[in-house]
Amino acid sequence: MTSSVTEIRRALAAGEFSSVEITQDYLARIAQHNPALNCFISVTDDIALAQARAADAALARGKAGALTGVPLAHKDLFCTDGVKTSCGSRILDNFIAPYDATVIENFRRDGAVMLGKTNMDEFAMGSSNENSWYGSVANPWNTAHVPGGSSGGSAAAVAAGLAPGATGTDTGGSIRQPAALCGVTGIKPTYGRVSRYGMIAYGSSLDQGGPFARSAEDCALLLQTMSGFDRRDSTSAEQAVPDYCGALGKGIEGLKIGLPKEYFAEGLDDSIATVIETAVAELRKLGAEIKDISLPNTSLSIPTYYVIAMAECSSNLSRFDGVRFGYRCDNPVDLEDLYKRSRGEGFGAEVKRRIMIGTYALSAGYYDAYYLKAQQLRRMIKQDFQQAFDSVDLILGPTTPETAFKLGAKTDDPVSMYLQDIYTISLNLAGLPGMSLPAGFIDGLPVGMQLIGNYFDEAVLLNAAHSYQQVSDWHLQTPEAFK
């Protein structure tokens, strides 16, 4: 089964198979494996086949776009016109989006085919995909383990070969952490690079969309389509998008890579540290210059993030009131009862916890103590990175402190779940781009290496990751049960 976007594009152009054929193959694999993995909330067979037929016609006319005929899956957080968009929540279980997110529109423009919408933690809140109203997702490398979250469905779908690429969103690690736990490649671009229009908001100052695929080369292709200025998103960056694929293959001779000592300290599993050190040795062989650096405020990133993310979500989620769209409780006695029961019944426990904490942190009297303080710490965390980038081009470390944990292992302990994002969260606070790529295995479970770039340096990240993938084959491994 062909599982790379690059290879599918080549084969379609060479006429080795049609888009309808490859789309049918993926739909058949989804039908066979989704019951065990639960990666998809919706499978859009009819749309996929109609788009594939149109793609074949475009290919025949010599009018192919960048991704014409390539099947992809989308996180169920991107609005898709006429298709259920649930955000993993009961409150949106009956919501059919009336328009396409800009990201979806871009994929449509470039000719991609939509296979379906992937499972996720409710409103992207979580690190294990266990907070979904549609049930948890299994990790294809070991189905007793979590795939990571919140974009767990997308990561697992790519790892199991149910889609060659998929979209995700990353507010504090939700692309990089599941990519690491499922052994795939994922990139969270600079804040503002990819439009948030039509992406259901969690923490608006942190959210950013990005792709998952097997390789950096595939991610470069998908990110090219996703990126660009959008006047419908007021935080979209009005900056030219470089040619990401053209930036690959330059090598990394002389590239300065910093290893933050705080990312190799207490809390990191020893065997993960060993895997990352081995990868660093490979990069050194490729000509990279490795330097020790420090990001002194790393330990503040989790508390800072959880104040800001919860404050923003408490505001963003106030629009789900049972009145305009989404779930409405049965037989409300008055307006207040309608609000209370629609929200009470529609939201899950983690979402409610965050709305309550966020509302508290924003309330009069506490605003200065929590929200304002968090914003000040956010600035300090950002300055740590700015200082580091004075002396290095990239920063490298583990993506997660441990490999995929067992389903249920952390569901009763939110704080231990929050600690999963210790290495990923500070990037979102700073707005920087980061990616995770496969770097090894421990007891049959993948280990992710994280690369962090300076603002709008996605091309530098992708080129470094591609260079590593030219001399390693971790990203080419496929779980036995899904070969």
Ligand code: GLN
């Ligand atoms: N795990 C983090 C959270 O629950 C990050 C999630 C995300 O990036 N969407 O907030």
